[in-house]
Amino acid sequence: MGRFLLDCAVNGARVRRWIDPSRTMLEFLREDLGLKGTKEGCGEGECGACLILLDGRAVNSCLMMAVQAHGREIVTIEGIKGRDGGLHPLQRTFMEEGAVQCGFCIPGIIVAAEALLRRRPAATIEDIKLELTGNLCRCTGYEKILSAVELSRGDLKKKGKG
Amino acid sequence: MKLCEFIRPESLAQARAVLRKLGPKGLPLAGGTALHFMPGKVPVTAVDLTGLGLSYIRHKGAFFEIGAATPLSDIQRHRGPRWAMHEICRRISTHQIRNVSTIGGNICRVFPWADLPVVLLAMNARLVIYSGKLKEMGADEYFSSQPARLFRGGDLLAAVKIPVLKAHHGFGSVKAARNAAAFSMVTIAALLELKDGRIAAARVAAGSAIPFPKRLPSVEAALMGKEPSAEVFRAAASLAGNDAKWCKQEGMSAEYVANLAEVSIVDALERAAEFARGRTE
Incomplete structure (x- = not known):
């Protein structure tokens, strides 16, 4: 089986590893790098629990081969922090709004919301709904999640990103 | 794999x-x-194929040229004069998949549920293929059968050229699906050219509810020379069964799918007529 020297950035740090070209990005992050915040839900790109940022865009790491990240920048939920290294505004508002129940889907939802608010800081509720189309939550019923993202948008406007 | x-x-x-x-x-x-x-x-x-400079959208003369490796989310966000491609792209799968999935990947190997071939057939798009040199092919020829046949010798799709719609042209597309991220049950796309208040040209295509996307010539012929009205659209849509054998789907009889397709054809034609009268979104 061939090998590939993957050279990319993960959460701001350069990573160089020989990998099997058939390894998914999800396997690479969780099993090779120990970044367990990225979750495996459906494994088919339907639930959004495995979302990461690839060059600032939210993508399903279960559908992506790790080799496709060569020369690119990855941010996982572990890399989404506030400026002081503490909680990101999205993480704070999710706590304040009670938007987390079992929590399994939340890393993916935070990543999706972060991608949207980086691109469109004044996102409307329709923008938020569209962006979260690919994220399934079976606990909360979404209302509190939408409220948390909306609230965070205001927070980001006041304090600047992260 | x-x-x-x-x-x-x-x-x-x-x-x-x-x-x-x-x-x-x-x-x-x-x-x-x-x-x-x-x-x-x-x-x-x-x-x-992502490092070959094939991710772009350019307005060149009478066409918008889209590089084959352009992600669907870029097409969804793009805006230009009488640009209509965003409408269908925002209905394909989820935002996260549109960030990665490319226009070329959607049309080099056509799956039965694919939406873009339907739109490109209606739009009379041109496909640019690299076979040592660049050559162009019309959508009718490209989608006459599985396009994968064109790429077995290593040839590659380089770009898709979409004609810029003129002021009297209108385009509409409809995708019927169970939810926002689901595969299509029926996809219809229609391009109308109006002249002196009548339909001077029409291209109507269907997909998903039939084995392979195709144009609907009986529907197109029934529109020619008529005024764009709901009655004319309904009469034309009722002929779609002459051109397509609608397939039953999970939880739906073939008769229901045929009815869904006819309603979708009317909706797509109405959207196209509104576009021709000035709607841009």
Whole structure:
């Protein structure tokens, strides 16, 4: 089986590893790098629990081969922090709004919301709904999640990103 | 499908040469979102097409040219004079998949549920293929059967050219699906050209509820020379069964699908007529 020297950035740090070209990005992050915040839900790109940022865009790491990240920048939920290294505004508002129940889907939802608010800081509720189309939550019923993202948008406007 | 190697060519010529050499053991790879659903136990060598400068949208003369490796989310966000491609792109799968999935990946191998071939047939798009040199092909020829036939020798899709709609042209598309991210049950696209208040030209295409996307010539013929009205659209849509044998789907009889298709044709035609009268979104 061939090998590939993957050279990319993960959460701001350069990573160089020989990998099997058939390894998914999800396997690479969780099993090779120990970044367990990225979750495996459906494994088919339907639930959004495995979302990461690839060059600032939210993508399903279960559908992506790790080799496709060569020369690119990855941010996982572990890399989404506030400026002081503490909680990101999205993480704070999710706590304040009670938007987390079992929590399994939340890393993916935070990543999706972060991608949207980086691109469109004044996102409307329709923008938020569209962006979260690919994220399934079976606990909360979404209302509190939408409220948390909306609230965070205001927070980001006041304090600047992260 | 398993990968044994990942090759990153630096030019279209290099990519084609590698694919020609590899034959069936090579796989051109762009977004790669369908990789997990493709059969095949024998590992293949993936040839990455994302570093070849094929991700762009340019307005060139009478066409918008879209590079084959352009993600669907870029097409969804793009705006230009009388641009209509965003409408269907925002209905394809989820935002996260549209960030990776490319226009080329959607149309080089056509799955039954694919939406873009329907739109490109209606729009009379042109496909630019690299076979050592660039050559163009109309959508009717390109989608006459599975396009994968065109790429077996290592040739590659380089770009898709969409005609810029003129002031009296209108375009509409409708995708009927169970939810926002689901595969299509019926996709319809329609292009109308109006002249002196009448339909001077029409291209109507369907997909998903039939084995392979195709135009609906009986519907198109019934529109010619008529005033664009709900009555005319309903009468034309009722002829769609002459052109397409609608297939039953999970939880739906063929009769229900035929009815859904007719309603979708009317909706797409109404959207196209509104567009021709000035609607832009």
